[in-house]
Amino acid sequence: MCIRDRYQRRVHGNNNMGKCQRRRNNTARNKQYRKARGTKRRIKDIDQIIEDMKEPEKFANQEKDDELPGQGQYYCLHCARYFISMKAIKTHLASKQHKKRLKRTKEKPYTQEEADLAGGLGRVPISTKMQ
Numbered sequence: 001m002c003i004r005d006r007y008q009r010r011v012h013g014n015n016n017m018g019k020c021q022r023r024r025n026n027t028a029r030n031k032q033y034r035k036a037r038g039t040k041r042r043i044k045d046i047d048q049i050i051e052d053m054k055e056p057e058k059f060a061n062q063e064k065d066d067e068l069p070g071q072g073q074y075y076c077l078h079c080a081r082y083f084i085s086m087k088a089i090k091t092h093l094a095s096k097q098h099k100k101r102l103k104r105t106k107e108k109p110y111t112q113e114e115a116d117l118a119g120g121l122g123r124v125p126i127s128t129k130m131q
Contacts, residue, residue, distance in 0.1 A: 076089060
């Protein structure tokens with residue numbers, strides 16, 4: 001409680017007239033805000049989507065589920081999203097967001113060996129050694 005609030009309560013009673021306003025725009029450095037927004041709408045990572053793409057028949061004919069949008073019948077495999085209708089999924093397939101995701105899923109995914117090499121934990125291949 002700021003000093004101004006104490007003064008207002010003492011002079012004008014316990015109403016909220018003249019209460020200090022909270023900051024609303026300074027969310028870039030707010031750790032709690034970033035943490036909450038980062039996990040609220042978490043989507044699958046590219047490597048998880050590529051694993052799902054190995055078995056597309058699993059997502060082709062799903063059982064109806066009232067919890068999911070469109071009862072789980074309209075699913076974009078590349079974006080891992082459910083849609084409410086056929087019109088919505090057709091619009092999505094033409095969107096820039098879907099095209100970017102489609103391009104990323106066609107790339108070769110990173111392996112654990114590549115990650116170890118980048119971190120300096122693995123062996124360096126003979127062809128790239130300094131001579």
